[in-house]
Amino acid sequence: MSTWRNEEWQSGDPAMDTEHQKLHQMASSMTAVVMNDPGLGLATEAVDVLRERMRLHFRMEEQALARTDPESASILKEDHARLLLLLGRVRDALADGGIEDCKHLLTEFNTAMDKHDREVDIPLFRMQNKGKRDPLAS
Numbered sequence: 042m043s044t045w046r047n048e049e050w051q052s053g054d055p056a057m058d059t060e061h062q063k064l065h066q067m068a069s070s071m072t073a074v075v076m077n078d079p080g081l082g083l084a085t086e087a088v089d090v091l092r093e094r095m096r097l098h099f100r101m102e103e104q105a106l107a108r109t110d111p112e113s114a115s116i117l118k119e120d121h122a123r124l125l126l127l128l129g130r131v132r133d134a135l136a137d138g139g140i141e142d143c144k145h146l147l148t149e150f151n152t153a154m155d156k157h158d159r160e161v162d163i164p165l166f167r168m169q170n171k172g173k174r175d176p177l178a179s
C-alpha cells in the first residue's frame with residue numbers, strides 16, 4: 042500500500058502520485074475500520090465511502106488515458122471493474138456477517154489494488170508522462 046511513496050514507483054506526475062497516496066490512505070482507514078468492526082455498521086459505511094471514491098478515481102484515470110491511448114484505457118477500465126467487484130465481495134461478506142470471510146476478501150482486495158498500481162497504473166501513467174515531457178520521445 043505504500044507503493045506511491047516509493048520513489049522507484051512514481052508515475053512522473055506529482056499530482057497523480059498525490060491522488061494515489063490519498064486513495065491509499067482511505068483504503069487503509071477502511072481496512073482498519075473493517076478489521077475492528079464492533080458491529081455498529083461502520084464497516085459497511087466505510088466500504089461504501091471507499092467504493093464511491095474509487096469510482097471517481099477510476100473515472101479520472103480512464104478519462105486521462107482515453108485522450109492519448111484509448112486501447113490502454115480499455116485495459117485500465119477492465120481492471121478497475123475487477124477491483125470494484127472484489128470490493129463488492131467484501132461488502133457482501135459484511136452483510137452476511139461472515140467476518141473471517143470478510144477479512145480474507147479484504148486481504149485479496151488490498152493485494153489486487155497493489156498489483157494494479159504496480160503493473161497497470163504506474164507503467165501506463167509513466168508512459169503517458171514521458172510523452173508529455175518530450176513529444177518526440179518514442
Ligand SMILES: [Fe+2]
Nearest residue numbers: 061098102162
Ligand atoms: Fe489508480
Ligand SMILES: [Fe+2]
Nearest residue numbers: 102117157162
Ligand atoms: Fe487504476
